[in-house]
Amino acid sequence: xxxxxxxxxxxxxxxxxxxxxxxxxxxxxxxxxxxLMKMTIKVEDGRLVDIKFQTFGCxxxxxxxxxxxxxxxxxxxxxxxxxxxxTVAEALGGLPPAKMHCSNLAADALHRAINDYLSRKGxxxxxxxxxxxxxxRGS
Numbered sequence: 001x002x003x004x005x006x007x008x009x010x011x012x013x014x015x016x017x018x019x020x021x022x023x024x025x026x027x028x029x030x031x032x033x034x035x036l037m038k039m040t041i042k043v044e045d046g047r048l049v050d051i052k053f054q055t056f057g058c059x060x061x062x063x064x065x066x067x068x069x070x071x072x073x074x075x076x077x078x079x080x081x082x083x084x085x086x087t088v089a090e091a092l093g094g095l096p097p098a099k100m101h102c103s104n105l106a107a108d109a110l111h112r113a114i115n116d117y118l119s120r121k122g123x124x125x126x127x128x129x130x131x132x133x134x135x136x137r138g139s
Contacts (some may be wrong), residue, residue, distance in 0.1 A: 002059065002060070002096070005070055006092045006095065009067050010059040011063065012127075013065070017054065018038070018040050018052055019040040019050055019133075021043055022042060023043045024041045024114055024117030025039070026041075026111065026112030027039075027109065028076075033058070034056075035101075036055065036056040037054070037055045039110040039112075040053075043117055047076055047077070048073055048074065048076075048080055050071065051072060057102070057105075060096075060102040061105065061106075064089075064105070064106035065109070065131030071083060072096035077118075081114060083111075084106050086103075087107075088106050089103045089105045124131070
């Protein structure tokens with residue numbers, strides 16, 4: 001059902017936790033399945049120098065959160081905003097159709113954290129969310 005990469009990130013997730021005094025926070029949730037994700041970021045010179053996550057959810061939710069942190073650490077904000085549910089799922093070697101919403105949540109949490117950072121720094125952050133959407137999101 002799950003790829004080896006999904007199982008690896010579920011059993012050995014990377015970048016778990018919360019950054020103290022983060023530059024941006026992104027929180028999302030799906031009331032249908034109950035998954036909740038929170039990502040915190042540190043930004044220096046327009047790059048994500050650190051990112052951590054806390055996820056309450058299934059194995060796929062934990063794996064997608066973990067892989068997103070690895071995909072974007074060290075990347076520019078512009079590069080990180082290009083992460084989509086599809087690129088998350090592909091990085092994990094695919095997800096079962098019933099679990100694709102987890103990749104949406106992970107991408108959404110990342111985009112919200114970046115948009116939060118941009119709004120704190122005086123940028124609007126508007127229009128930067130390139131996630132697939134389709135979920136009700138928590139704040």
